[in-house]
Amino acid sequence: MILKNLNYPLDFKFKITTISSDFNITDKNGNYVAYVRQKIFKLKDDVIIFNDESKSQELFRIKANQWIDFNASFSITDLVNGKNFGRLARKGMRSFWKSQYNILDENDQQKYQINEDNAWTKVLDGFVGEIPIVGMFTGYFLNPSYTVKDNSGKEFFRLKKMPSLIGRRFQLDRLIDIPDEDESLVVLSFLMMVLLERARG
Template identity: 30%
Template structure:
């Protein structure tokens, strides 16, 4: 007999056949069932659209904001009191303000127009917005966008020429804003302001926003712009 390495068995030349395999004494391991694939978490269709509008109405003590889709359907509502020392902005489904959608929370009371966390209804952080105070005060409005783990992922920048006009030319504050959102150097969204005498409208156009960037973070930035415009005017 000869042991054949290829088959790991003994071969009998006289009988021209392989010898039977030796029993190992160990039963074959039962086959494990394949675990079912967990379904993907459903994303609220409110936050998967490509065009949003934020409409602001200025009142005596309150500013009201409506989040709308491209057709003008109201998706959210927020009411902010003027002259608050610390901003804690709540966005609701409608003017009854009974069902909250998300919130924007200022991180430090003395960090004026600084860092804001965007949180869901379970108080989970979904992103951060930070206004670059020095550049925004003297040159143009700039914001940094952070993910839920507070990692810098992008920025929102006003056109430099338009920003200088808005800051230093008389009545320049009436010039509408235009801003680009960039991610890794690529433009993924634009923000355009439409000036109104008693209020303003901002439109967010999502060109190539990746799935991991929650659009509520971008809407939070638009609401912050409304707050800043409120103080300028």
């Protein structure tokens, strides 16, 4: 199963009416790409990607391989074809300063890397967020971005957190074309990364 004919930019928009971290992915025309649900009260991260908000078809599942580990990785399974699709691996202690993730294919070979563009955005967000009243509005002017590069350093995608009071919207843009299967792997990796980064604040 691959995500085909995606019209960028894609919007990741979190729902505020559920206690779980559910969000919609829609294209530039407002058409559904997927609906993402993170299961709550789980010791390990467990995320299901559906075709849309009706949840009539499960497309992919992403599960953490370990309970608590700075080097945790997340396996992506294609539920339609019942096969391993790839893996997202967090780069340990570096993530405390500047977030970095490796994207690996079904053969466990690293294909791409996600890097936070400016670590100071997160640092400033932490400081300014402690200031009374002013801290409430950091979501409007301190918004990180993340870029996907291949092993040679060529840039393919960029994800930006969009201005909002509670950080509920992200936008993913494709910079250059990429094979469909790799594109699906990157998009799926990004949606898991968004859940992890949003949980960190």
